[in-house]
Amino acid sequence: MSVRELVVLGTASQVPTRHRNHNGYLLRWDGEGILFDPGEGTQRQMLRAGVAAHDIDRICVTHFHGDHALGLAGVIQRINLDQVPHPVTAHYPASGQRFFDRLRYATAYRETVGLDRVPLDGEGGVLAVTDAYTLQGRRLSHPVESYGYRLTEPDRRRMLPAKLAGHGITGPDVGRLQREGELRGVTLDEVSEHRRGQRFAFVMDTRLCDGAFALAEGCDMLVIESTFLDEDGRLAADHGHLTAGQAARVAKESGVRHLVLTHFSQRYHDPAVFEEQARAAGFEGELTIARDLITVPVPTRHQ
Numbered sequence: 566m567s568v569r570e571l572v573v574l575g576t577a578s579q580v581p582t583r584h585r586n587h588n589g590y591l592l593r594w595d596g597e598g599i600l601f602d603p604g605e606g607t608q609r610q611m612l613r614a615g616v617a618a619h620d621i622d623r624i625c626v627t628h629f630h631g632d633h634a635l636g637l638a639g640v641i642q643r644i645n646l647d648q649v650p651h652p653v654t655a656h657y658p659a660s661g662q663r664f665f666d667r668l669r670y671a672t673a674y675r676e677t678v679g680l681d682r683v684p685l686d687g688e689g690g691v692l693a694v695t696d697a698y699t700l701q702g703r704r705l706s707h708p709v710e711s712y713g714y715r716l717t718e719p720d721r722r723r724m725l726p727a728k729l730a731g732h733g734i735t736g737p738d739v740g741r742l743q744r745e746g747e748l749r750g751v752t753l754d755e756v757s758e759h760r761r762g763q764r765f766a767f768v769m770d771t772r773l774c775d776g777a778f779a780l781a782e783g784c785d786m787l788v789i790e791s792t793f794l795d796e797d798g799r800l801a802a803d804h805g806h807l808t809a810g811q812a813a814r815v816a817k818e819s820g821v822r823h824l825v826l827t828h829f830s831q832r833y834h835d836p837a838v839f840e841e842q843a844r845a846a847g848f849e850g851e852l853t854i855a856r857d858l859i860t861v862p863v864p865t866r867h868q
Contacts, residue, residue, distance in 0.1 A: 567595040567596075568593050568595065569592075569593060569594055569595065569763065569862070569863040570592075570593050570860050570861060570862045570863060571590060571591070571592055571593075571786065571788060571825065571860065571861040571862075571863065572590070572591040572592075572593065572614050572616055572860050573589075573590055573614075573825075573827070573855045573856065573857060573858065573859050573860070573861065574586065574588075574589030574590060574591065574603075574607055574610035574611060574614055574616070574857065574858070575587045575588050575589040575590075575604055575606065575607065575610055575857055576588070576827045576828065576829060576855045576856060576857055577604075577632065577828070577829065577831065578632060578790075578792050578806075578828050578829060578830050578831070579630075579631075579632050579830075579831075580831045581605070581606070581632075581831075582831050584856075584857065585829065585831075585856075585857055586604070586605075586606045586607075586610050586857055587604025587605045587606055587607070587631075587632045587633075587635070587636065588601075588602040588603070588604040588607075588632055588633050588769070588827075588828065589601075589602065589603050589604055589606075589607040589610055589611075589636060590602065590767070590788060590827075591611075591614075591616050591620065591621070592716070592765065592767075593620070594697065594698065594716065594765075595697055597622045597623070597697065598616075598620040598621050598622050598623075599621075599622065599623045599624075599625060599700075599716070600621050600623065600624045600625070600640065601624075601625045601626075601627070601714065601767050601769075601788075602625070602626060602627055602633040602634070602767075602769060603624065603626075603633075603634070603636035603637055603639075603640045604631070604632045604633055604634065604635055604636050605631065605632070605635040605636050606636060607636030607639065607640055608636060608639040608640055608643050610857065610858070611640075611643075613858055614858050614860075617647070618640075618643045618644045618646075618647040618649050619647060619649050619650070621640070621644060621649070621653055622651065622653060622654070623653065623654045623655070623656065623693075623700075624637070624640065624641075624653065624654070624655045624656070625655075625656045625657075625700075625702075625714050625767070626655070626656065626657035626658070626661075626665075627658075627705070627711050627712055627713060627714070627767070627769040627770065628658060628661070628707060628709050628710060628711035628712070628769070628770060629657070629658065629661035629664040629665075629709065630709065630770065633769060633770070634657075634664065634668060635668070637665070637668040637669065638668045638669070638671040638672070641668070641669055641680065642672070642674045644678050644680075645674055645675060645676055645677045645678050646674070646675075646677075648677045648678065649678050652678065652679040652680070652681055653678060653679070653680055653681070654680075654681040654682070654683055654693070655680060655681070655682050655683070656683050656684065656685060656692050656700075656702065656714070657682075657684055657685070658684065658685055658686070658710045658711070658712055659684035659685060659686040660686070660710045661709075661710065662684065665682075665684075685702040685704075685712050687704070688703065688704045688776075689701065689702035689703040689704050689712055689776075690702065692714075696719075697718065698716045698717060698718050698719075698762075699716070699717045699719070700714065700715070700716050701714070701715045701716075701717070701780075702714055702715075703715065703776040703779055703780050704776050705768065705769075705770070705771035705772075705774055705776045705777060706771050706772040706773075706774040706776070706805060707770045707771050707772070707805040708804070708805045711769065711770050711771060711805075713766065713767060713768040713769065713771070713776060713777065713780045714766065714767045714780070715764070715765070715766045715767075715780045715784075716764070716765045716766075717762060717763075717764050718762030718763045718764070719762050720759065720760065720761050720762050721760050721762065722743070722753065722757040722758070722759065722760065723757055723758050723759075723760040724739060724743070724756065724757045725756055725757055725758060728755065728756040728757075729756045732749075732751045732755070732756060734748060734749075734751065734756065742756070760866060761866075762866075763785045763863060763864075763866055764783055764784040764785055764786075765784060765785065765786050765787075765788075765863060766780040766781050766784045766786075766787045766788070766789075767780075767788045767789075768780055768781065768787065768788070768789040768790065768815070769789075769790050769828060770790055770792075770805060770806060770828070771790070771805065771806070771807065772801075772802055772805050772806070772807070773807065773811055773814075773815070777789070777807075777815050778815055778818065778819055781815050781816060781819035781821055782819045782820070783819065783820050783821075784819065784820075784821050784822070785821075785822045785823060785863055785864045785866075786821070786822065786823045786825065786861075786863050786864060787815070787816050787819070787821040787823070787824055787825065788825040788827060788855075789807065789812045789815060789816070789824070789825070789826065789827070790806060790807055790812065790826075790827060790828035791807055791808060791809040791811075791812040791813075791826040791827070791828065791829070791839055791843070792804075792806040792807065792808075792828050792829065792830050793806055793807070793808045793809075793830060794808060794809055794833060794838060794839070794842060795808045795809060795810040795811075795842050798811075808842070809826060809838075809839040809840075809842035809843050809846075810842045810843065810845065810846040811846075812824070812826055812843065813826075813842070813843035813844075813846035813847070813848040814846050814847075814848075816843075816848050816850065817846065817847050817848045817849075821848075821850060822850050822851060822864045823850060823851040823852075823853070823861075823863075823864050824843065824848055824850060824851070824852050824853070825853045825855055825861060826839050826840075826843060826852070826853070826854050826855060827855035836854045836856075837854075839854050840852060840854050851864065
């Protein structure tokens with residue numbers, strides 16, 4: 566059975582707290598694992614959350630601020646120490662290549678695993694196309710170059726057993742109909758229905774911008790920073806961040822089903838206020854205020 570879920574490894578912003586580690590998020594997508602923004606301490610958080618180096622197929626870094634990237638050194642070395650049996654692909658802003666290289670080779674270690682690199686530049690674009698998803702990056706608005714990520718499952722057809730049976734189509738003939746689109750005068754449309762693929766977006770440090778809305782459009786799950794509360798909106802804009810209300814606005818206007826707020830400033834001590842402000846902004850879907858080491862299932866597919 567396929568598993569699609571978000572494992573939250575850390576939820577702090579620039580300064581970690583006693584209860585919040587620096588950033589880190591693993592998206593389990595069927596048999597793959599995509600690690601987003603491994604901040605300092607991610608390797609230990611992986612241990613606490615039951616995430617192994619073998620679970621990582623891709624690493625996606627939004628930008629090279631410490632709370633989003635300082636854990637790269639440990640994670641890459643652990644991937645090599647454990648001799649992960651598959652290549653791992655890293656995505657990050659091309660303008661931060663020097664930072665990536667410094668973190669990758671922060672200390673001496675034995676390289677045993679291939680590390681493919683597919684960086685982003687310009688406004689972003691398609692980074693990978695697999696049978697399970699298309700991965701895209703999109704430029705955001707932050708004092709340093711920053712990108713968000715979007716994963717889109719291909720749309721598919723859902724076969725309808727009752728209608729297949731009504732036309733006497735069984736066994737290998739079902740596969741033939743799927744391949745050819747018609748069988749003995751019966752079309753694929755008559756015995757199946759469209760099933761939209763799932764969509765996931767990861768939006769970290771940014772002001773409100775077109776990129777954030779484009780990444781979030783129609784997503785089943787949006788993981789997005791909400792560093793500040795609404796009363797500190799000017800501070801958020803100055804530092805290139807979102808407030809809880811702004812993050813909820815992105816989700817509301819983009820038709821998001823499940824909103825996950827994270828990346829909280831250490832100045833706030835009551836997570837419930839983030840939920841209150843997100844609801845006040847009009848978001849009515851499922852809402853999670855992220856905490857370290859929780860697991861959040863991706864909503865089931867639309868039928």
